Amino acid sequence: MDEIWQVGHSIASELGRTLYGRADIRAASCNIEGLRAVARPIPPKNPNHAEIEGWPAKIEDKKALAIKLAVAAGKLIAPPPGTK
Amino acid sequence: MSRTTKINGFSEADQIVADASHRNYRRFTELETFTKQPAYEELWERWQECKEPNWDGYAALPVEQETYNKAWRLLEALPLGFPLPSAGAEPDGNLTLEWYRHPRWTVSVSISPDGTLHYAALLGTEDPRGSCPFFDDIPESLLFLIRRVIRA
Secondary structure, eight states, rough: OOOHHHHHHHHHHHTOOOOBOOOOEEEEGGTTTTTTTEEEOBBBTTTTOOOEOOOOSHHHHHHHHHEEEEEEHHBBOOOOOTTO | OOOOOOOEEEEESHHHHHHHHHHHHHHHHHSSSTHHHHHHHHHHHHHHHSSSTTSSSSSOOOOOHHHHHHHHHHHHSSSSSOOOOOOEOOOOOOEEEEEEETTTTEEEEOOOTTTTEEEEEEEEEEEOEEEEEEESSHHHHHHHHHHHHHHH
């Protein structure tokens, strides 16, 4: 878990942004209407990076799937205090 | 109150009526009950955050000024008293307006620089979606979807 927060804080820091939280989704939950989660590591910063592939061509179809992924992802989790 | 009152005449009386209608509309929009200012401000903030390339750290396209202008006009076109959406941005450079009631009752509208609206909703087990051009008025079919979400 700490590793995930560290990646989040690192990206936020690079972009000059604030990390407000994260939402977790299981790879298996991404198997919606042709979508699939595939490991796509970004060494060395993010070796655990994955992408969701299999998106349809139309924007509205992508949006419909994104909303369903959000349902599967659950609630926003705030960063633990003291994590930087 | 309808946002648009179409006055088609050309006489002085017609112009007086049109001017009065416009003043009344502006007075209504300034009332706290009907103001859209929080939505305009949030939209501005999203655009400021996302108008540079790679704004998400994963090669997102910048949100162009024309996209912001279209999204602003979409907010303006919402009926007075309509619940205000949340503003967001997408990696393809589009801006989004979303109305959320519950994870399974939500509607999201994307605005592209050419003025096309792409929308998708989750209404329980229904998942309607579509696209349409946006000129000055929001299509009634889209307003219908939004009303279904906010009344759920």
